[in-house]
Amino acid sequence: MSKFLIKKSGPLKGEVKISGSKNAVLPIMAATLLTDEDCEILDVPALKDVDVMCELLSCLGADVDKELEKNRIKVKAAKKIASEAPFELVKQMRASILVLGALLLRTGHAIIHLPGGCAIGERPIELHLKGLKALGATIDEEQLLKGIVDAKADRLKGASIYLDFPSVGATEVIVMAASLAEGTTVLQNAAQEPEIVDLANFLNKMGARIKGAGTDTIKIEGVEKLHGVSHHVIPDRIEAGTFMVGAAITRGRILIKNMLPDHLKAVIAKLRECGVHIEFTDNGVLVDGGKNPLVSTDVKTLPYPGFPTDMQSPFMALLTVAKGPSVVIETVFENRFMHVGEFNRMGAGIRTEGKCAIIPGNKVLKGASVAATDLRAGAAVVLTGLIAEGTTIVSQIYHIDRGYEHFVDKLKELGADIEVVED
Numbered sequence: 001m002s003k004f005l006i007k008k009s010g011p012l013k014g015e016v017k018i019s020g021s022k023n024a025v026l027p028i029m030a031a032t033l034l035t036d037e038d039c040e041i042l043d044v045p046a047l048k049d050v051d052v053m054c055e056l057l058s059c060l061g062a063d064v065d066k067e068l069e070k071n072r073i074k075v076k077a078a079k080k081i082a083s084e085a086p087f088e089l090v091k092q093m094r095a096s097i098l099v100l101g102a103l104l105l106r107t108g109h110a111i112i113h114l115p116g117g118c119a120i121g122e123r124p125i126e127l128h129l130k131g132l133k134a135l136g137a138t139i140d141e142e143q144l145l146k147g148i149v150d151a152k153a154d155r156l157k158g159a160s161i162y163l164d165f166p167s168v169g170a171t172e173v174i175v176m177a178a179s180l181a182e183g184t185t186v187l188q189n190a191a192q193e194p195e196i197v198d199l200a201n202f203l204n205k206m207g208a209r210i211k212g213a214g215t216d217t218i219k220i221e222g223v224e225k226l227h228g229v230s231h232h233v234i235p236d237r238i239e240a241g242t243f244m245v246g247a248a249i250t251r252g253r254i255l256i257k258n259m260l261p262d263h264l265k266a267v268i269a270k271l272r273e274c275g276v277h278i279e280f281t282d283n284g285v286l287v288d289g290g291k292n293p294l295v296s297t298d299v300k301t302l303p304y305p306g307f308p309t310d311m312q313s314p315f316m317a318l319l320t321v322a323k324g325p326s327v328v329i330e331t332v333f334e335n336r337f338m339h340v341g342e343f344n345r346m347g348a349g350i351r352t353e354g355k356c357a358i359i360p361g362n363k364v365l366k367g368a369s370v371a372a373t374d375l376r377a378g379a380a381v382v383l384t385g386l387i388a389e390g391t392t393i394v395s396q397i398y399h400i401d402r403g404y405e406h407f408v409d410k411l412k413e414l415g416a417d418i419e420v421v422e423d
């Protein structure tokens with residue numbers, strides 16, 4: 001098994017270019033099933049999850065031309081599309097559920113074996129199913145009890161749907177299904193993440209009629225047909241936030257290129273509260289972690305535009321060494337403190353109580369053998385490894401390859417002392 005071997009590094013300095021967004025490209029790839037014409041997606045990050053989604057689309061019958069060295073994918077779902085997503089692929093990537101709405105529309109039937117929970121939570125999909133049922137789909141309740149989504153629909157009809165929680169995945173699945181339904185759908189308490197806006201932009205270019213993406217109410221007027229398009233994916237705001245924290249925690253100075261500051265208002269505000277200097281320049285966002293003392297602040301994760309749950313563990317890495325105590329409250333996922341145990345192996349002294357973590361701060365961390373407990377927690381322990389005394393070994397790094405394109409190369413470019421070693 002590969003591991004990262006990280007030595008205490010100096011301040012990260014230089015430039016980094018942010019890749020396309022994993023959480024935007026995955027639903028957009030699913031949406032290519034909604035047309036039998038050519039779709040070209042650009043600025044695609046070369047990630048494991050993108051590979052799995054490519055494999056899923058081709059297993060379903062789409063022609064997929066993957067040129068990730070050029071960050072480009074072409075998809076043409078012209079042939080007969082199968083209705084069942086292979087479990088082998090779904091269990092590798094829970095985002096496979098994003099094909100549910102498109103499959104249902106395309107074939108009138110969708111069968112997806114649920115992968116079950118993961119490190120950060122149970123990951124239920126009752127809101128996805130609530131939306132599809134409102135649009136006229138029937139869900140086999142027997143099969144559901146066995147963890148299999150078996151949905152059928154001859155024709156979907158527009159409906160008014162309220163989401164009990166602004167679920168990103170449920171919003172995406174419902175918007176895709178409603179785009180070709182008969183009549184108008186109004187989705188209330190919808191997720192407002194930038195990735196929803198990017199999906200809606202992609203669908204509208206295909207000929208869909210979606211209004212209000214990025215707000216809590218999305219109106220979709222169903223159309224007869226969607227066409228092939230070419231689309232550039234938005235930059236990955238979580239990768240950008242992770243490198244911003246990298247500059248802060250190492251007291252370095254990084255120019256972050258190809259990021260959209262508007263997508264990271266909460267993270268930028270919190271970093272500034274910690275004393276990090278952030279300047280918007282014509283060439284990118286300059287983050288200087290060495291200008292002022294690093295002080296602590298409290299963080300509460302919320303659905304967008306609140307502080308993103310995906311930035312909770314990287315930001316907590318920063319708080320372990322900031323001056324003063326801090327409290328982090330995780331409200332989005334029920335079990336997203338797995339990284340706390342890893343930070344504590346490095347001497348962070350964090351205590352958790354339910355959704356709250358209390359970080360004493362002011363620590364001098366010591367290198368240790370730690371694990372990447374999920375994608376973002378993996379990036380977080382890499383950040384603490386860069387500043388800990390001595391050497392840090394990070395295992396389970398396959399999580400990180402899922403969501404950070406060329407992560408080690410980008411860190412090395414900035415002066416990090418990090419190597420991939422075989423166990």
Ligand code: EPZ
Nearest residue numbers: 023095123124125126127128167168169310332333334375
């Ligand atoms: C998306 O996951 C992202 N993944 C996650 O990023 C991100 O953390 C999450 O949104 C929240 O922003 C992709 O976009 C591929 P949710 P998703 O449905 O859609 C509960 C990463 O690291 N919920 O908004 O699965 C659920 O249990 C990943 O890139 C229900 O209760 O997130 C969770 O507590 C991790 N019922 C909360 O909502 C439902 O029917 C957020 O889930 C659906 C969700």
